[in-house]
Amino acid sequence: MTVPTREVRIPIDAGTLQGDLFLPDGSHALVVFVNGRGTGRHSVDDRTVATQLHRAGIASLAVDLLTAHEQQSTARASRHAGDPALLTHRLLEVVQWVGGDASLKRAALGLCGVADGGVAAMIAAARLGGVVQAVVSVGGRPDAAGPAVLTAIKAPTLLLVGSRDTENLARNDSAYQHLRGERSLAVVPGGGPLLEEHGVLAHAGEMAAAWFEFHLSAVEAFA
Secondary structure (H helix, E strand, C coil): CCCCEEEEEEEECCEEEEEEEECCCCCCEEEEEEECCCECCCCHHHHHHHHHHHHCCEEEEEEECCCHHHHHCHHHHHHHCCCHHHHHHHHHHHHHHHHHCCCCCCCEEEEEEECCHHHHHHHHHHHHHHHCCEEEEECCCHHHHCHHHHHHCCCCEEEEEECCCHHHHHHHHHHHHHCCCCEEEEEECCCCCCCCCCCHHHHHHHHHHHHHHHHCCCCCCCC
16 A cells, blocks of 8 residues: 655754654544654554554654664663653654644544553653544553553553563553543454564554544544
């Protein structure tokens, strides 16, 4: 499936973030992907999930939450990558940019955290309130966001975890118990800790797409 793509550059206090904006024809919603390594623009996992969203007519934005300078410096990148506080701050800056872009500000907004990116997605959703209309965590550890954050999330939230990932299933169940809004904990058949088994991540993407398609609505298409 070929989807029109636009490279974007998002100015932030620390420099510029680079991203790829995928715009299926007739898009009615936008999902921002959050990668725990801070370099999600070329993440195969993120793109596998995003492909399923595109089939449902949902646009996606994959952004490197680390600047090029931070990525080029091994020492700095290793210090920043996986830092939930930094990644959350950058994600908030990205959402602010989306809200200021004339072509995107009308889109219903969702957040999708893949693996460790789920924590930043949860924290951002709690802080943004009604700005975010749906959240999905794919194979992550949303419990690490903490009970106070999870309780504060108002957006409908889907937690996806592999059926063979026993340890992470317990952690996701703990997070589920703290969520107070509309929520669901779904098991991806055959999936291990990384959901890397053949076809498993694509299946998780289909489940995420169904959640976003149901909960993200707009009066009219924006693309």
